[in-house]
Amino acid sequence: MAYAxxxxxxxxxxxxxxxxxxxxxxxxxxxxxxxxxxxxxxxLYLEYAAYEQMAEKKLAQIGEEIQQKHxxxxxxxxxxxxxxxxxxxxxxxxxxxxxxxDAFTACRYAIERIKEIVPxxxxxxxxxxxxxxxxxxxxxxxxxxxxxIGGGQVD
Amino acid sequence: MAYAxxxxxxxxxxxxxxxxxxxxxxxxxxxxxxxxxxxxxxxLYLEYAAYEQMAEKKLAQIGEEIQQKHxxxxxxxxxxxxxxxxxxxxxxxxxxxxxxxDAFTACRYAIERIKEIVPxxxxxxxxxxxxxxxxxxxxxxxxxxxxxIGGGQVD
Numbered sequence: 001m002a003y004a005x006x007x008x009x010x011x012x013x014x015x016x017x018x019x020x021x022x023x024x025x026x027x028x029x030x031x032x033x034x035x036x037x038x039x040x041x042x043x044l045y046l047e048y049a050a051y052e053q054m055a056e057k058k059l060a061q062i063g064e065e066i067q068q069k070h071x072x073x074x075x076x077x078x079x080x081x082x083x084x085x086x087x088x089x090x091x092x093x094x095x096x097x098x099x100x101x102d103a104f105t106a107c108r109y110a111i112e113r114i115k116e117i118v119p120x121x122x123x124x125x126x127x128x129x130x131x132x133x134x135x136x137x138x139x140x141x142x143x144x145x146x147x148x149i150g151g152g153q154v155d
Numbered sequence: 156m157a158y159a160x161x162x163x164x165x166x167x168x169x170x171x172x173x174x175x176x177x178x179x180x181x182x183x184x185x186x187x188x189x190x191x192x193x194x195x196x197x198x199l200y201l202e203y204a205a206y207e208q209m210a211e212k213k214l215a216q217i218g219e220e221i222q223q224k225h226x227x228x229x230x231x232x233x234x235x236x237x238x239x240x241x242x243x244x245x246x247x248x249x250x251x252x253x254x255x256x257d258a259f260t261a262c263r264y265a266i267e268r269i270k271e272i273v274p275x276x277x278x279x280x281x282x283x284x285x286x287x288x289x290x291x292x293x294x295x296x297x298x299x300x301x302x303x304i305g306g307g308q309v310d
Contacts, residue, residue, distance in 0.1 A: 013168050016186060022241050025190035028183070028262075031171060035180035035253060086177050098190060104263050107183075111255060 002076045003059035005052045005120075010078045015094040019074040024096035028103035030111050032091040034084050044125045048081040048090060051119040055079065058118040062110050066095065069109075070102045077110060079120055157231045158214035160207045160275075165233045170249040174229040179251035183258035185266050187246040189239050193279070202278040203236040203245060210234065213273040217265050221250065224264075225257045232265060234275055 002018060016027055034046050063075035079091045093110045097103045114120075123132045157173060171182055189201050218230035234246045248265045252258040269275075278287050 011168070012171055012184075013166070016167055020188060020242050022191035024188055024242075027186035027188060029167075029186065030255070030258075031182035031184065032255070033175060033179055033182060033251075036177035087175050087179075096188075100185070100187070100266060103185075104259065108259055 001078075003056050003063060004078045005050050005055050005059075006078050006080050007082045008080075010080055010089045010092045012089070012092050012094075015076040015078060015092050018076040019094045019096035021074055021096055023072055023098055024074065025098050026100035026103040027094060027096040028100070028107035029095075030091070030093040030107050031089055032111070034086050034088050034090060036086045038124070041126055043086065044127060045086065046084045046090070047123040047125065048079075048084060049121055049123075050079070050081050052081075055118050055120055059114070061117070062113045065113065066106045066109060070097055070106050073097050073102065073106050075106070075110065077114070079114070079118070081120065156233075158211050158218060159233045160205050160210050160214075161233050161235050162237045163235070165235055165244045165247045167244070167247050167249075170231040170233060170247050173231040174249045174251035176229055176251060178227055178253055179229065180253055181255035181258040182249060182251040183255070183262035184250075185246070185248040185262050186244055187266070189241050189243050189245060191241045196281055198241065199280045199282060200241065201239045201245070202280065203234075203239060204276055204278075205234070205236050206274040207236075210273050210275055214269070216272070217268045220268065221261045221264060225252055225261050228252050228257065228261050230261070230265065232269070234269070234273070236275065 012029060012031060016029060019027055036043055059077045066073050066075050074096045076094045084090055093107055095103050095107045095110065097106065121133060123130055167184060167186060171184060174182055191198055214232045221228050221230050229251045231249045235244065239245055248262055250258050250262040250265065252261065276288060278285055
């Protein structure tokens with residue numbers, strides 16, 4: 001699966017393999033990992049949740065958007081959900097293109113779009129509490145906890 | 156070894172592992188692969204050569220340059236030499252930083268610097284001939300073949 005929401009560890013080399021092609025000279029890969037410190041607060045672990053079917057459709061949409069701009073691009077994106085410990089991989093994006101400029105541009109585009117349109121959210125668990133973080137751009141808060149279907153976090 | 160010239164296949168996940176850290180939330184990885192078609196000409200395979208000891212020093216220098224600009228960055232770079240077939244990985248750069256903007260910027264910087272200052276060159280073998288390509292930016296030609304030590308291809 002080029003675009004998947006997964007519950008097991010993501011193997012970056014599988015995504016690289018999926019976009020490797022004789023026409024490709026460059027592969028850019030973004031790996032998002034769980035960082036321990038955020039704004040001076042120590043995270044113990046994260047819980048990611050998603051509207052899975054919609055999230056996979058949105059990941060595929062991002063791949064199509066990239067291929068409209070970079071016609072030779074190949075794209076694979078996996079996002080993990082569930083319990084993630086510090087340094088665990090949450091997301092991997094791999095984009096191959098003939099030349100490197102397009103690979104960098106498209107991969108950067110993908111991670112920004114994921115945060116804009118893919119219905120994935122996370123709960124940060126600290127030593128002294130926990131909080132659902134709103135949309136992935138962290139613009140929308142969810143003071144009541146987990147967002148409701150139909151809430152404002154996706155386009 | 157964070158910075159290495161190698162003769163065996165490069166395993167991207169080893170480099171990602173080398174830069175993974177609790178302070179890192181983003182890892183950007185550049186993978187350079189052997190492309191079949193270049194300017195309408197079909198490559199059969201490549202031969203990379205290097206002044207190995209100098210090349211490893213220059214890779215380490217690039218890592219230091221990155222850490223001067225992005226103090227929390229961790230960097231690993233492996234470049235393969237010898238015979239490489241189509242789609243084989245020639246170079247992998249992995250850069251981790253707390254936030255993604257720095258990871259993308261630093262990884263892009265690294266590949267440009269590799270092409271500027273690291274004494275690695277390649278021979279392209281086509282169906283009807285072969286040619287040593289000059290410096291990695293392909294600005295300097297080597298009409299006589301392999302460059303001489305002291306030649307102009309490195310700074």
